[in-house]
Amino acid sequence: MARPFPPEKGTGIAARTGDCHSCCIGTTGAQERKDQAMPLYLSKFSYTPETWARLTSNPEDRRKAAQAYIESVGGKLHGFWYAFGSHDGYNLWEAPDNVSMAAVALAISGGGALSSFDTTVLLTVEETLEALRKAEQIKYRPPGT
Known part of the structure; x- marks a missing residue:
């Protein structure tokens, strides 16, 4: 389900799922998120060979650790996948703001x-449409012209 832009009251992920962290209620500034969807982030990661060796000898569900990291900043883990290809895995996160997600990324x-x-900040279609409208107002000039 796409998040409206700007978010309408009662349309945030917490409102849709009934899963709310009270950490953002009653705050001000960038963290004022009551009844609003938090930004989504997509992370792609690769383990070191040493990490794979440790996991092979002692298998562990790393979703639990990832969930604890993001919840410590008031966010939520929406998905954790392993993959074939250029990266070993992907996470879909929700965090109160870019600083909170950056803190998780730095710790990991x-x-x-x-x-x-x-980590990539994900934009909704509505956010992208708004950015396109704003981009039209910018008078870009190529270098050297």
Whole structure:
């Protein structure tokens, strides 16, 4: 389900799922998220060979750890997948703001178990349409012209 832009009262993910973290209620500024959907983020990661060796000898469901990391900043883990290809896995996260997601990414990246960890802020179709409208107002000039 697409998130409206701007979010309408009672349309956030918490409102749709009934799963709400009270950490954002009563705050101000960028964290004022009551009844609004939080931004979504897609992370792709790769483990080091040493991490794969440890997981092979001692299999562990890493979703639980990922969930704890994002919940510590008031967010939610929406998905955790392993994959074939250029990256070992993908996560879909919801976080109160970019700073909170950056904190999670920094903590995970600094742990040494990953060889790569890239996070992308996801935009809804509505957010992209709004950006397109704003882009039309910008008078871009190519370099050297």
